[in-house]
Amino acid sequence: MEEWRQDLTRLFEVMKKEGIIGSPLDARTLATAAMALFNGYNMQHYIDKGIGLMGMIGVFYELLQVKQPE
DSSP, rough: OOHHHHHHHHHHHHHTTOBBOOSSHHHHHHHHHHHHHHHHHHHHHHOTTTOOOHHHHHHHHHHHHHHOOO
16 A cells, blocks of 8 residues: 555655645645545445546546646
8 A cells, every 4th residue: 555655656756746646735645535435436346336446536636636738
């Protein structure tokens, strides 16, 4: 899990520097939150198949405040 967090942290740092991520949160916090979202949605989907992946992606985009290319 820590390797996953480190990889996501590095990725989010690059994305923040390139202006892709607009969230004011630091990259490690974003990585931790992303992992929690993924794990939580995965567990909920296991329990209730009606909880879909696309819902998670929307929440994830909101968390990161991803900026669409112009």
